[in-house]
Amino acid sequence: MDFDWSTFFLEIINFLILVWILKRFLYRPVLDVIAKRRAGIEKTLADARRIETEASELKRQNEYCLAQWEEEKEAAQARLHEGLAAERERLMAEMEAAVAEERERCRVLDERHQRDLKRAVEEQGIAQGAAFSAKLLARVATPELEARLYALLLEDLRSLPAGDKRAMADAAVIPGLQLNVQSAFALDESKRAELTRALAEVAGKTLPVEYSENPELLAGFQVSLGPWILHANLRDELKFFSGALRHAG
Protein backbone atom coordinates (compact mmCIF):
# COMPACT_ATOMS: atom_id res chain seq x y z
CA MET A 1 0.00 0.00 0.00
CA ASP A 2 2.58 2.46 -1.21
CA PHE A 3 1.57 6.01 -2.02
CA ASP A 4 3.12 7.72 -5.03
CA TRP A 5 2.72 11.46 -5.27
CA SER A 6 3.50 11.51 -8.99
CA THR A 7 0.74 9.04 -9.67
CA PHE A 8 -1.53 10.99 -7.32
CA PHE A 9 -1.08 14.30 -9.15
CA LEU A 10 -1.01 12.77 -12.62
CA GLU A 11 -4.20 10.88 -11.84
CA ILE A 12 -5.91 14.12 -10.87
CA ILE A 13 -4.77 15.72 -14.11
CA ASN A 14 -5.70 12.66 -16.12
CA PHE A 15 -9.17 12.61 -14.62
CA LEU A 16 -9.77 16.26 -15.36
CA ILE A 17 -8.60 15.68 -18.94
CA LEU A 18 -10.95 12.71 -19.16
CA VAL A 19 -13.79 14.87 -17.91
CA TRP A 20 -13.06 17.32 -20.71
CA ILE A 21 -12.77 14.52 -23.31
CA LEU A 22 -16.03 12.88 -22.31
CA LYS A 23 -17.79 16.19 -22.04
CA ARG A 24 -16.55 17.12 -25.52
CA PHE A 25 -17.05 13.79 -27.26
CA LEU A 26 -19.76 12.05 -25.27
CA TYR A 27 -22.06 14.07 -23.06
CA ARG A 28 -22.50 17.15 -25.21
CA PRO A 29 -23.14 15.36 -28.55
CA VAL A 30 -25.41 12.78 -26.98
CA LEU A 31 -27.33 15.35 -24.94
CA ASP A 32 -27.60 17.55 -28.02
CA VAL A 33 -29.03 14.79 -30.13
CA ILE A 34 -31.38 13.81 -27.30
CA ALA A 35 -32.45 17.44 -26.99
CA LYS A 36 -32.97 17.64 -30.76
CA ARG A 37 -35.02 14.48 -30.72
CA ARG A 38 -36.97 15.74 -27.74
CA ALA A 39 -37.54 19.05 -29.53
CA GLY A 40 -38.63 17.12 -32.62
CA ILE A 41 -40.98 15.04 -30.53
CA GLU A 42 -42.29 18.18 -28.85
CA LYS A 43 -42.73 19.79 -32.24
CA THR A 44 -44.46 16.69 -33.53
CA LEU A 45 -46.67 16.66 -30.46
CA ALA A 46 -47.38 20.36 -30.87
CA ASP A 47 -48.17 19.80 -34.54
CA ALA A 48 -50.33 16.84 -33.60
CA ARG A 49 -52.14 18.95 -31.02
CA ARG A 50 -52.53 21.76 -33.54
CA ILE A 51 -53.78 19.33 -36.16
CA GLU A 52 -56.08 17.78 -33.58
CA THR A 53 -57.38 21.24 -32.70
CA GLU A 54 -57.83 22.08 -36.37
CA ALA A 55 -59.48 18.71 -36.94
CA SER A 56 -61.77 19.34 -33.99
CA GLU A 57 -62.61 22.76 -35.39
CA LEU A 58 -63.19 21.29 -38.84
CA LYS A 59 -65.27 18.54 -37.30
CA ARG A 60 -67.30 21.13 -35.42
CA GLN A 61 -67.74 23.19 -38.58
CA ASN A 62 -68.63 20.05 -40.52
CA GLU A 63 -71.18 19.05 -37.93
CA TYR A 64 -72.56 22.60 -38.00
CA CYS A 65 -72.77 22.49 -41.81
CA LEU A 66 -74.38 19.05 -41.67
CA ALA A 67 -76.91 20.34 -39.18
CA GLN A 68 -77.60 23.34 -41.39
CA TRP A 69 -77.89 21.15 -44.45
CA GLU A 70 -80.21 18.86 -42.54
CA GLU A 71 -82.38 21.83 -41.58
CA GLU A 72 -82.36 23.10 -45.17
CA LYS A 73 -83.20 19.62 -46.43
CA GLU A 74 -86.08 19.34 -43.99
CA ALA A 75 -87.30 22.81 -44.95
CA ALA A 76 -87.00 21.94 -48.66
CA GLN A 77 -88.83 18.67 -48.04
CA ALA A 78 -91.56 20.56 -46.18
CA ARG A 79 -91.82 23.06 -49.04
CA LEU A 80 -91.89 20.20 -51.53
CA HIS A 81 -94.62 18.42 -49.57
CA GLU A 82 -96.61 21.64 -49.34
CA GLY A 83 -96.17 22.23 -53.05
CA LEU A 84 -97.16 18.67 -53.84
CA ALA A 85 -100.20 18.94 -51.58
CA ALA A 86 -101.23 22.24 -53.19
CA GLU A 87 -100.68 20.80 -56.68
CA ARG A 88 -102.63 17.70 -55.72
CA GLU A 89 -105.46 19.82 -54.37
CA ARG A 90 -105.42 21.97 -57.51
CA LEU A 91 -105.46 18.91 -59.75
CA MET A 92 -108.18 17.32 -57.61
CA ALA A 93 -110.24 20.51 -57.85
CA GLU A 94 -109.70 20.65 -61.62
CA MET A 95 -110.59 16.99 -61.92
CA GLU A 96 -113.69 17.40 -59.76
CA ALA A 97 -114.70 20.43 -61.82
CA ALA A 98 -114.15 18.43 -65.01
CA VAL A 99 -116.11 15.52 -63.58
CA ALA A 100 -118.92 17.86 -62.50
CA GLU A 101 -118.90 19.49 -65.93
CA GLU A 102 -118.92 16.10 -67.62
CA ARG A 103 -121.68 14.94 -65.29
CA GLU A 104 -123.69 18.09 -66.05
CA ARG A 105 -123.11 17.61 -69.75
CA CYS A 106 -124.24 14.00 -69.48
CA ARG A 107 -127.25 15.06 -67.46
CA VAL A 108 -128.20 17.66 -70.09
CA LEU A 109 -127.67 15.14 -72.88
CA ASP A 110 -129.72 12.59 -70.97
CA GLU A 111 -132.48 15.08 -70.36
CA ARG A 112 -132.44 16.08 -74.02
CA HIS A 113 -132.49 12.45 -75.02
CA GLN A 114 -135.33 11.78 -72.61
CA ARG A 115 -137.17 14.81 -73.92
CA ASP A 116 -136.63 13.77 -77.53
CA LEU A 117 -137.70 10.26 -76.70
CA LYS A 118 -140.79 11.56 -74.89
CA ARG A 119 -141.57 13.85 -77.79
CA ALA A 120 -141.14 11.02 -80.25
CA VAL A 121 -143.40 8.84 -78.13
CA GLU A 122 -145.93 11.65 -77.86
CA GLU A 123 -145.79 12.34 -81.57
CA GLN A 124 -146.11 8.65 -82.25
CA GLY A 125 -149.07 8.55 -79.84
CA ILE A 126 -150.63 11.62 -81.44
CA ALA A 127 -150.07 10.16 -84.89
CA GLN A 128 -151.53 6.86 -83.83
CA GLY A 129 -154.41 8.69 -82.14
CA ALA A 130 -154.98 10.82 -85.25
CA ALA A 131 -154.84 7.75 -87.50
CA PHE A 132 -157.19 5.94 -85.18
CA SER A 133 -159.55 8.94 -85.05
CA ALA A 134 -159.37 9.35 -88.85
CA LYS A 135 -160.17 5.70 -89.36
CA LEU A 136 -162.97 5.93 -86.82
CA LEU A 137 -164.28 9.18 -88.28
CA ALA A 138 -164.03 7.72 -91.80
CA ARG A 139 -166.40 4.98 -90.70
CA VAL A 140 -168.86 7.49 -89.18
CA ALA A 141 -168.52 10.00 -92.10
CA THR A 142 -171.95 9.75 -93.66
CA PRO A 143 -174.20 12.14 -95.61
CA GLU A 144 -176.07 12.73 -92.39
CA LEU A 145 -172.95 13.94 -90.71
CA GLU A 146 -172.26 15.92 -93.86
CA ALA A 147 -175.67 17.57 -93.47
CA ARG A 148 -174.99 18.33 -89.87
CA LEU A 149 -171.64 19.86 -90.78
CA TYR A 150 -173.38 21.84 -93.55
CA ALA A 151 -175.63 23.36 -90.93
CA LEU A 152 -172.62 24.16 -88.76
CA LEU A 153 -170.93 25.78 -91.82
CA LEU A 154 -173.85 28.04 -92.39
CA GLU A 155 -173.95 28.91 -88.72
CA ASP A 156 -170.25 29.66 -88.67
CA LEU A 157 -170.52 31.87 -91.76
CA ARG A 158 -173.30 33.88 -90.19
CA SER A 159 -171.38 34.27 -86.91
CA LEU A 160 -168.00 34.86 -88.62
CA PRO A 161 -165.90 37.47 -86.74
CA ALA A 162 -165.67 40.93 -88.28
CA GLY A 163 -162.00 40.49 -89.06
CA ASP A 164 -162.61 37.31 -91.11
CA LYS A 165 -165.45 38.99 -92.91
CA ARG A 166 -163.26 41.97 -93.78
CA ALA A 167 -160.41 39.65 -94.93
CA MET A 168 -162.88 37.82 -97.16
CA ALA A 169 -164.24 41.13 -98.48
CA ASP A 170 -160.71 42.30 -99.22
CA ALA A 171 -159.97 39.09 -101.13
CA ALA A 172 -163.21 39.38 -103.05
CA VAL A 173 -162.11 42.65 -104.69
CA ILE A 174 -159.24 40.88 -106.44
CA PRO A 175 -160.36 40.45 -109.99
CA GLY A 176 -160.59 36.97 -111.47
CA LEU A 177 -160.96 35.18 -108.19
CA GLN A 178 -163.69 32.67 -107.49
CA LEU A 179 -164.87 30.74 -104.54
CA ASN A 180 -163.98 27.05 -104.36
CA VAL A 181 -166.15 24.87 -102.22
CA GLN A 182 -165.00 21.29 -101.69
CA SER A 183 -167.24 18.74 -100.02
CA ALA A 184 -166.79 15.09 -99.14
CA PHE A 185 -170.22 14.26 -100.58
CA ALA A 186 -172.03 15.89 -103.46
CA LEU A 187 -174.30 18.86 -102.56
CA ASP A 188 -177.70 19.17 -104.11
CA GLU A 189 -178.72 22.35 -105.89
CA SER A 190 -180.72 23.76 -103.05
CA LYS A 191 -177.87 23.54 -100.61
CA ARG A 192 -175.47 24.97 -103.21
CA ALA A 193 -177.78 27.98 -103.75
CA GLU A 194 -178.22 28.47 -100.01
CA LEU A 195 -174.42 28.29 -99.48
CA THR A 196 -173.78 30.65 -102.39
CA ARG A 197 -176.04 33.24 -100.82
CA ALA A 198 -174.44 32.85 -97.45
CA LEU A 199 -171.02 33.37 -98.98
CA ALA A 200 -172.19 36.39 -100.90
CA GLU A 201 -173.41 37.88 -97.63
CA VAL A 202 -170.08 37.38 -96.03
CA ALA A 203 -168.04 38.68 -99.04
CA GLY A 204 -170.41 41.58 -99.60
CA LYS A 205 -171.07 40.65 -103.24
CA THR A 206 -171.91 37.65 -105.31
CA LEU A 207 -168.90 35.71 -106.46
CA PRO A 208 -168.68 32.75 -108.83
CA VAL A 209 -168.56 29.51 -106.86
CA GLU A 210 -167.07 26.27 -108.03
CA TYR A 211 -168.22 23.20 -106.19
CA SER A 212 -166.18 20.05 -106.13
CA GLU A 213 -166.03 16.78 -104.21
CA ASN A 214 -163.02 15.73 -102.15
CA PRO A 215 -163.46 12.41 -100.30
CA GLU A 216 -160.25 13.09 -98.33
CA LEU A 217 -162.20 15.62 -96.31
CA LEU A 218 -164.03 12.57 -94.77
CA ALA A 219 -167.01 14.74 -94.02
CA GLY A 220 -167.62 18.49 -94.25
CA PHE A 221 -166.45 21.37 -96.40
CA GLN A 222 -163.50 23.55 -97.35
CA VAL A 223 -164.22 27.02 -98.65
CA SER A 224 -161.37 28.99 -100.21
CA LEU A 225 -161.11 32.43 -101.81
CA GLY A 226 -157.57 33.16 -102.83
CA PRO A 227 -155.51 33.11 -99.62
CA TRP A 228 -158.60 32.97 -97.44
CA ILE A 229 -159.67 29.40 -96.53
CA LEU A 230 -162.46 28.24 -94.24
CA HIS A 231 -162.12 24.69 -92.90
CA ALA A 232 -165.26 22.91 -91.86
CA ASN A 233 -164.38 19.21 -92.37
CA LEU A 234 -163.21 16.28 -90.25
CA ARG A 235 -159.81 15.96 -91.95
CA ASP A 236 -158.76 19.53 -91.17
CA GLU A 237 -160.27 19.36 -87.70
CA LEU A 238 -158.18 16.25 -87.00
CA LYS A 239 -155.10 18.11 -88.28
CA PHE A 240 -155.91 21.07 -86.06
CA PHE A 241 -156.39 18.71 -83.11
CA SER A 242 -153.10 16.93 -83.75
CA GLY A 243 -151.29 20.23 -84.15
CA ALA A 244 -152.83 21.55 -80.95
CA LEU A 245 -151.68 18.37 -79.12
CA ARG A 246 -148.15 18.75 -80.46
CA HIS A 247 -148.00 22.37 -79.44
CA ALA A 248 -149.41 21.48 -76.04
CA GLY A 249 -146.72 18.74 -75.64
Place this chain on the structure above:
Amino acid sequence: MEAVAVLFRIGPFAITSIVVTTWGIMLALGVFCWLVTRNLTLDPGPLQAALEGVVSAMEESIAAVLPDRAQLLLPFIGTLWIYIVFANLVGVIPHLHGPTGNLSVTAGLALLVFLSVHWFGIRSEGLRRYLRHYLSPSPILLPFHLLSEVTRTVALAVRLFGNIMSLEMAALLVLLVAGLLAPVPLLMLHIVESLVQAYIFGMLALIYVAGAMQSQQNLERNEEGNEQ
Protein backbone atom coordinates in the same frame (compact mmCIF):
# COMPACT_ATOMS: atom_id res chain seq x y z
CA MET B 1 1.62 -6.52 -3.01
CA GLU B 2 4.49 -5.64 -5.30
CA ALA B 3 5.47 -2.02 -5.83
CA VAL B 4 4.24 -0.25 -8.92
CA ALA B 5 6.91 -0.18 -11.59
CA VAL B 6 8.13 3.21 -12.83
CA LEU B 7 8.33 2.95 -16.61
CA PHE B 8 9.85 6.34 -17.32
CA ARG B 9 9.97 9.89 -16.08
CA ILE B 10 8.69 13.19 -17.42
CA GLY B 11 10.44 15.91 -15.49
CA PRO B 12 9.69 15.49 -11.81
CA PHE B 13 6.88 13.00 -12.45
CA ALA B 14 7.54 9.28 -12.43
CA ILE B 15 5.35 7.59 -15.03
CA THR B 16 4.17 4.31 -13.58
CA SER B 17 2.29 1.49 -15.24
CA ILE B 18 -0.83 2.72 -13.43
CA VAL B 19 -0.59 6.10 -15.14
CA VAL B 20 0.03 4.45 -18.50
CA THR B 21 -3.00 2.23 -17.96
CA THR B 22 -5.03 5.33 -17.15
CA TRP B 23 -3.84 6.93 -20.34
CA GLY B 24 -4.83 3.80 -22.23
CA ILE B 25 -8.29 3.95 -20.72
CA MET B 26 -8.56 7.64 -21.57
CA LEU B 27 -7.37 7.03 -25.11
CA ALA B 28 -9.78 4.13 -25.62
CA LEU B 29 -12.73 6.02 -24.21
CA GLY B 30 -11.87 9.18 -26.17
CA VAL B 31 -11.46 7.36 -29.47
CA PHE B 32 -14.56 5.25 -28.90
CA CYS B 33 -16.69 8.28 -28.03
CA TRP B 34 -15.32 10.25 -30.95
CA LEU B 35 -16.04 7.41 -33.38
CA VAL B 36 -19.52 6.79 -32.06
CA THR B 37 -20.64 10.40 -31.65
CA ARG B 38 -19.28 11.89 -34.87
CA ASN B 39 -22.30 10.67 -36.87
CA LEU B 40 -25.16 10.83 -34.43
CA THR B 41 -28.59 10.79 -36.03
CA LEU B 42 -32.12 11.38 -34.82
CA ASP B 43 -32.90 7.80 -35.85
CA PRO B 44 -30.35 5.96 -33.70
CA GLY B 45 -28.75 2.61 -34.41
CA PRO B 46 -28.15 -0.01 -31.71
CA LEU B 47 -24.79 1.42 -30.59
CA GLN B 48 -26.08 5.01 -30.48
CA ALA B 49 -29.21 3.87 -28.67
CA ALA B 50 -27.07 2.07 -26.06
CA LEU B 51 -24.85 5.12 -25.61
CA GLU B 52 -27.88 7.40 -25.29
CA GLY B 53 -29.33 4.95 -22.79
CA VAL B 54 -26.18 5.07 -20.65
CA VAL B 55 -25.99 8.88 -20.72
CA SER B 56 -29.73 9.24 -20.07
CA ALA B 57 -29.57 6.76 -17.16
CA MET B 58 -26.70 8.73 -15.58
CA GLU B 59 -28.53 12.02 -16.12
CA GLU B 60 -31.74 10.64 -14.61
CA SER B 61 -29.82 9.26 -11.60
CA ILE B 62 -28.32 12.68 -10.97
CA ALA B 63 -31.70 14.37 -11.60
CA ALA B 64 -33.27 12.10 -8.98
CA VAL B 65 -31.00 13.72 -6.39
CA LEU B 66 -30.62 17.22 -7.87
CA PRO B 67 -33.40 17.77 -10.40
CA ASP B 68 -32.22 21.21 -11.53
CA ARG B 69 -28.48 20.53 -11.69
CA ALA B 70 -28.32 17.28 -13.63
CA GLN B 71 -26.62 18.73 -16.70
CA LEU B 72 -24.16 20.69 -14.55
CA LEU B 73 -23.04 17.64 -12.59
CA LEU B 74 -23.22 15.09 -15.38
CA PRO B 75 -19.65 15.59 -16.70
CA PHE B 76 -18.05 15.14 -13.29
CA ILE B 77 -20.25 12.43 -11.78
CA GLY B 78 -20.68 10.62 -15.09
CA THR B 79 -16.95 10.59 -15.71
CA LEU B 80 -16.41 9.20 -12.22
CA TRP B 81 -18.78 6.34 -12.96
CA ILE B 82 -17.35 5.60 -16.39
CA TYR B 83 -13.70 5.90 -15.43
CA ILE B 84 -14.01 3.86 -12.24
CA VAL B 85 -15.95 1.09 -14.03
CA PHE B 86 -13.24 0.76 -16.67
CA ALA B 87 -10.43 1.24 -14.17
CA ASN B 88 -11.90 -1.52 -12.02
CA LEU B 89 -12.49 -3.89 -14.94
CA VAL B 90 -9.01 -3.45 -16.37
CA GLY B 91 -7.75 -5.58 -13.51
CA VAL B 92 -9.58 -8.55 -15.01
CA ILE B 93 -7.28 -8.47 -18.02
CA PRO B 94 -4.13 -10.56 -17.43
CA HIS B 95 -0.88 -8.66 -16.83
CA LEU B 96 -2.78 -5.44 -16.18
CA HIS B 97 -3.57 -3.89 -12.82
CA GLY B 98 -6.62 -1.79 -12.28
CA PRO B 99 -5.68 1.81 -11.43
CA THR B 100 -8.29 1.86 -8.68
CA GLY B 101 -6.34 -0.86 -6.89
CA ASN B 102 -3.76 1.82 -6.18
CA LEU B 103 -4.26 4.17 -3.26
CA SER B 104 -2.64 7.06 -5.11
CA VAL B 105 -5.35 6.87 -7.75
CA THR B 106 -8.30 6.54 -5.39
CA ALA B 107 -6.84 9.27 -3.18
CA GLY B 108 -6.62 11.54 -6.19
CA LEU B 109 -10.23 10.80 -7.08
CA ALA B 110 -11.30 11.36 -3.47
CA LEU B 111 -9.42 14.66 -3.40
CA LEU B 112 -11.21 15.70 -6.57
CA VAL B 113 -14.55 14.83 -4.97
CA PHE B 114 -13.54 16.79 -1.85
CA LEU B 115 -12.63 19.83 -3.91
CA SER B 116 -15.65 19.55 -6.19
CA VAL B 117 -17.98 19.47 -3.18
CA HIS B 118 -16.71 22.87 -2.07
CA TRP B 119 -16.51 24.17 -5.63
CA PHE B 120 -20.09 23.34 -6.46
CA GLY B 121 -21.26 24.38 -2.99
CA ILE B 122 -19.66 27.82 -3.19
CA ARG B 123 -20.75 28.19 -6.81
CA SER B 124 -24.32 27.41 -5.86
CA GLU B 125 -24.69 29.20 -2.53
CA GLY B 126 -21.92 31.79 -2.45
CA LEU B 127 -18.90 31.63 -0.14
CA ARG B 128 -20.47 33.15 3.01
CA ARG B 129 -23.68 31.25 2.84
CA TYR B 130 -21.80 28.06 2.05
CA LEU B 131 -19.46 28.47 5.02
CA ARG B 132 -22.37 29.20 7.32
CA HIS B 133 -23.56 25.64 7.10
CA TYR B 134 -20.44 24.54 9.01
CA LEU B 135 -21.79 26.50 11.97
CA SER B 136 -25.22 24.92 11.75
CA PRO B 137 -27.07 23.97 13.82
CA SER B 138 -24.47 25.17 16.40
CA PRO B 139 -20.91 26.53 16.09
CA ILE B 140 -19.87 23.86 18.54
CA LEU B 141 -20.28 21.31 15.76
CA LEU B 142 -17.70 23.00 13.52
CA PRO B 143 -14.89 20.59 14.46
CA PHE B 144 -17.11 17.66 13.78
CA HIS B 145 -18.07 19.07 10.39
CA LEU B 146 -14.41 19.52 9.50
CA LEU B 147 -13.57 16.05 10.78
CA SER B 148 -16.44 14.65 8.75
CA GLU B 149 -15.12 16.30 5.61
CA VAL B 150 -11.74 14.67 6.08
CA THR B 151 -12.93 11.27 7.15
CA ARG B 152 -15.48 10.80 4.43
CA THR B 153 -12.89 11.74 1.84
CA VAL B 154 -10.42 9.26 3.29
CA ALA B 155 -13.16 6.65 3.50
CA LEU B 156 -14.04 7.26 -0.11
CA ALA B 157 -10.46 6.64 -1.19
CA VAL B 158 -9.77 3.68 1.04
CA ARG B 159 -13.10 1.96 0.35
CA LEU B 160 -12.53 1.82 -3.38
CA PHE B 161 -8.84 1.00 -3.04
CA GLY B 162 -9.45 -1.73 -0.49
CA ASN B 163 -12.20 -3.45 -2.39
CA ILE B 164 -10.46 -3.53 -5.73
CA MET B 165 -7.04 -4.37 -4.31
CA SER B 166 -8.46 -7.18 -2.23
CA LEU B 167 -10.33 -8.63 -5.19
CA GLU B 168 -7.21 -8.65 -7.33
CA MET B 169 -5.16 -10.14 -4.55
CA ALA B 170 -7.75 -12.79 -3.81
CA ALA B 171 -7.88 -13.75 -7.47
CA LEU B 172 -4.08 -13.91 -7.56
CA LEU B 173 -3.92 -16.06 -4.46
CA VAL B 174 -6.58 -18.44 -5.73
CA LEU B 175 -4.77 -18.66 -9.04
CA LEU B 176 -1.53 -19.49 -7.29
CA VAL B 177 -3.09 -22.07 -5.01
CA ALA B 178 -5.81 -23.73 -7.09
CA GLY B 179 -4.80 -23.48 -10.75
CA LEU B 180 -5.74 -21.83 -14.00
CA LEU B 181 -9.56 -21.89 -14.08
CA ALA B 182 -10.26 -21.78 -10.35
CA PRO B 183 -10.37 -17.95 -10.05
CA VAL B 184 -13.07 -17.65 -12.73
CA PRO B 185 -15.96 -17.28 -10.24
CA LEU B 186 -13.86 -14.81 -8.35
CA LEU B 187 -13.30 -12.83 -11.54
CA MET B 188 -17.07 -12.80 -12.16
CA LEU B 189 -17.45 -11.47 -8.65
CA HIS B 190 -14.77 -8.94 -9.56
CA ILE B 191 -16.91 -7.70 -12.46
CA VAL B 192 -19.97 -7.31 -10.27
CA GLU B 193 -17.95 -5.70 -7.52
CA SER B 194 -16.37 -3.32 -10.04
CA LEU B 195 -19.76 -2.08 -11.13
CA VAL B 196 -21.06 -1.83 -7.56
CA GLN B 197 -17.99 0.04 -6.31
CA ALA B 198 -18.11 2.47 -9.24
CA TYR B 199 -21.77 3.14 -8.56
CA ILE B 200 -21.14 3.60 -4.83
CA PHE B 201 -18.21 5.97 -5.39
CA GLY B 202 -20.10 8.11 -7.90
CA MET B 203 -23.30 8.07 -5.85
CA LEU B 204 -21.48 9.11 -2.67
CA ALA B 205 -19.74 11.89 -4.58
CA LEU B 206 -23.11 12.99 -5.91
CA ILE B 207 -24.66 12.96 -2.44
CA TYR B 208 -21.76 14.97 -1.02
CA VAL B 209 -22.04 17.54 -3.80
CA ALA B 210 -25.80 17.66 -3.46
CA GLY B 211 -25.45 18.16 0.29
CA ALA B 212 -23.11 21.07 -0.30
CA MET B 213 -25.38 22.64 -2.92
CA GLN B 214 -28.47 22.27 -0.76
CA SER B 215 -26.75 23.19 2.53
CA GLN B 216 -28.25 26.66 2.65
CA GLN B 217 -31.71 25.31 2.02
CA ASN B 218 -31.26 22.81 4.83
CA LEU B 219 -30.02 25.62 7.06
CA GLU B 220 -33.00 27.82 6.36
CA ARG B 221 -35.33 24.85 6.88
CA ASN B 222 -33.70 24.17 10.30
CA GLU B 223 -33.98 27.82 11.31
CA GLU B 224 -37.65 27.90 10.37
CA GLY B 225 -38.17 24.74 12.43
CA ASN B 226 -36.47 26.33 15.45
CA GLU B 227 -38.56 29.49 15.17
CA GLN B 228 -41.74 27.46 15.15
